[in-house]
Every structure is written in structure tokens, then in C-alpha cells.
Amino acid sequence: MSYQLKDISRLHGRDFVFATRYWKDRLFNQLKGSPPKSLILCNSYPKSGTHLLYQILYSIPGLQKWDDIVSVQALCGVMNTADHIRWKVGSAPDLSIVRSHLMYCDEIVEILKEFNCKPLFIYRDLRDVAVSHARWVTKEERIFLHDLYLEQASFDEQLMSSIKGVPVGSPFGSNVSQPDIGSDFLRWNGWVEDSGTLAVKFEDLVGERGGGSEAKRIDIVQQILDHLSISMPADQVTEKFASYTLNPSESHTFKKGGKGSIGGWQNLFKEEHKVEFKKVAGDLLVKLDYEENSNW
Template sequence: MTYPVVETSRVLVNSLPKSGTHLLSNTMELFGYQDYFSSDGYHHENPRFFTAREVKRALGPDGETANVAAEGQKFCIGPVAAYPLAVATLRQWLTVVPLQRYVLGHIPWSAGLGELLAETHYHHIFIIRDPRAVFVSRLRYILDPGAARDLYDDRKHFLENDVTDLSHADRVEFLLQGGDAQQAGVAIRSYGDAYRSALAWTQDPRCLVVRFEDLVGEQGGGSTEAQRQTTERIAAHLGLPLDGELAAKLDRIYDPTARTFKSGKIDGWKTVLEGESLERLLAYCAPLCEEAGYAP
């Protein structure tokens, strides 16, 4: 079975950066949804995806003027360098996305945002990952974004200039503790705050939360059975069946050619850091692992 037309909905594929967005994107493609910004119906003046940097680009040089809203009438976009966006603007941007599309986002939990997504006919799926793996992947990605460099004129991650000249230990500490990224001109939240802002989506019953480790499959160190079960949960959330023909294509979910792909392995983070940096990460992430249900 294929799904050539999904007429009644859109999907927000949401995550903390480096949590496996590409796995969900590929799953959406299997179900017949198309990536918003690379398909018909996308307009350049709108965000290609809902990240703080992309929202600022879409607002343009007069963004602050265009983004005026009363207190309590903004949602934060971006869990790391949060950018408050007027609710009316977000509603407009969500509404112009054609049906049968999925749009990517890094949007932390905010009271009322789940209702807005439901009102604008979005299914909402959030993918979480072991906090230690997310941190290590992000650490590597900032200095080497790979094909994602092509998304922006300066071809850099927005934090690259702030961390390049730091020692490895100082770089780890800055990304854990947060602080002022002077060259980027933004305040960076602590890693714990950013991770918890994403994990908070588990309290919204309209949001389906899945785990990277369950969706990645055997190619990424997981299991075929967990991948199948997770895909069945996604299908049920979308109101679609999962038949044998589609189940036979689940190996397409893991894709090393994805734009932001690094290693895509469940335990790959264990080989990147060592010594004091590894000890620091393990100690810092211990409470996050407990809160998210990961073994220490």
C-alpha cells in the first residue's frame, strides 16, 4: 500500500537539535507526506522550518517591528537560543503550509502551542534521544555541519565562531552551562534547560513522543521489532494503516545521506569524549537520563 494523497492534515516533525529529525522525516515520506520547503507550495518569505535562525530570516531586517505582540502572545522557537515569535505570525505560517506536507521544527513546549497546532490541523510528533548522545552529536555538528552548510549564506552553524577558539574542555562547559554567545549575538540556554523544554512535550496528549533508539532500526544499533512497533504507533497517530508492503520498506528510515546526519548510532557518543570531558558529561546528564527514562 502507498499513500499518494493525505488530504486532511499536516505534520509538525519536532525535536531538540541532533535528536534524529531525519528518521522522522523519512518515516513521513513513507506515509506519503512531502517535505514542505522542498515541495510545491513553499514560498521563500516563509520559514523553511521552525528554528530560531530560520524564523529570523523569514521575518527579515524589520523582524522586531513585525514581531510585536502583547505579553503572553508569543511562543518561543528554538530550545537552545530561544526566539519569541508572535502567536499571530506563527499561526499564519502554520496555515500556509499545504496539506499533505510535513514541516520540521525545534520548538520547545509552551502552554497553548498544542492547541494552536490542533486548530491548524497538524499532527504533532516529537522525537527524543539519550541526552548524552544529543550533546555529543551537537558538539560535533557545530564545527562541522556537513551538507547543512548549504542552507545559509555564511555556511556556518550559528555558534561556530563562538566556540572555534575555545579549548575542548571550555567548549564542553559552555554548551552545558550556556551563556552569552557574543559573536552570534544570542543568549544560549543551559543544556539541561533546553533538554527539559523538549521533554515537556510528553505532558501533551496530542503530541506523540517517540524515541530515536526505537526508530533507528538495526542499521543504527536498534532492533527491527522496536522500529516496526514505533512506526505502527506513528501510523495510528496519523490515522493511517501500516500494511506489509510499507513495513517492508522500513529500512529506508535510516539514511546516512540525510542533510544533518552524523553517525546515527545509538551508542556512538561513547567513543567521542574521554577523560574529564566524558566524566563531566556523564555527571551532568545523570538527572536528565533519569527524567527521560534512559539508563545511567
């Protein structure tokens, strides 16, 4: 397996489009003397409930949807450049909600400051993330791991790959690789600790429709409004943002008992999955308050 020339060419073409939009928008605003734009960053660790947070944000008056997603890695596996992230984020209209899968590093943080981004970050029990990731890879033909996962004999093997990662050179000659889930999440963990970012748990935001607490969901929504300096009467918050008021067809995360519900990993993890997960991310579960100790 290798990256195709057509993928590289397509990515260069994509970057040309966003660079053109970025510079055109920047020049136009300078000529008009417009104030700098302000954006809302709807960021997540992949497969952690991006659309759940996005639904909340686009239901807030004054904020607008933006169709594109900004990521550190293209679906074909090629890592995106800092310029790509700057051009793509910078081409979003003022007060847009920018969905993203951006890891935490100084360079990305500085880029986001250029556009007055108010960052929000959603994360999830990494065991449920592993299950969701394995399912996604097997269904998404464009993802660089897709063919490799389809060559595996069972979902148990695919889930194990999402936990342990895929070492470069396996199978022989492959340049496709994926870190283990613990090492991978550590690239995003800075958002959880960043004082300027509101980090929320999927489990706290999903509400009763996804098997969580409705009271906790409303509390988190209020924190989101406060983070964005948006005022709304408490009764309106409860009425507008109850999980049952949103359209469940827009996101599987609201289907209680479905693949987006809380704790679904318990039905799919075998003992060998638990053993390997504890090796690569057991300590993270404790640090992120998903387990009291490593003996789960």
C-alpha cells in the first residue's frame, strides 16, 4: 500500500483553492477596512462526537454553519501542512463554526489566534472511540486504512488494530501506519489542559437520548454559552437544547442503545482487547476520569 500520485495531486489542487479563497478574503477585508473575523472552533479527537457538539453550536443564534472540516491528516493518510490549516480556517466566513480534528501544538494554536478562534474540544471514552474507529475504517473507502482492515478476518482483529495501531511496514512493504490509541490521543490532550479551551466530554453532552443525563447536558450547554460570551435565559436554554429537541437523524450519537451510545465498548471488548488497551491507554482512562484505577 502506498500513497498514490493522484492523491498528492488532488491535495495540491485543494490547497490552491483554499489559498486563493484565503488571500482574496484577506485582501477584500483590508480594502474595506473590516475588523478581524472571529470564528468558533468545534474541535474533537476523531470519532468522539464532533457532530454532537456541532449541533449544539449551530443551534445558537448568531453562529453559522460552515461545511468544510479542517484536519491534521487527509483521508488518504498524508499529513496536512500548517499552510493548509491556515488557508482553510482563514477562508471561513466571520462567526462560522469550524469543525476540526486538530491536535494540540504551538504552531496550530498560533494559527488559530490569527482568526480570533474560540476553541471548544470534545473527547470521549477511548474504548468507545476504538470501536467507532474500527467501524468507520471498514465502511469509509477513502480512508487510507480501509483496505488493510478489510484484509483482516474479523471485527475483533480490526478493533485490535484500532487499539494497538498499525506499525509501518506491516504488511511487508506498506508505508501506511497508525499510532496506538493512547499515543495518538496524547497529541490532542493539550486541548483538555488548555485554559483558553472549553473541553467537554461526549458522555456529559449526549443527554438522555444517548443514555446520559439531561441535567448534565444542559449544564454543559450553559458552559458553552458562557465560554462564547452569549447570554440566554435559563428556561430558553432548557427548552432549546434538550437532546430530544434535536433531529436524531442528523447524528447517530443521539440514538440510545445504538453504536453512538455510552459504554458500547463493553459489548465488544474481549479480554484480549482489555489487556492490550490497558497497556497503551489504561493510565489515560484514569487521567481523563473514565476509571478510578487501572483495574477495570
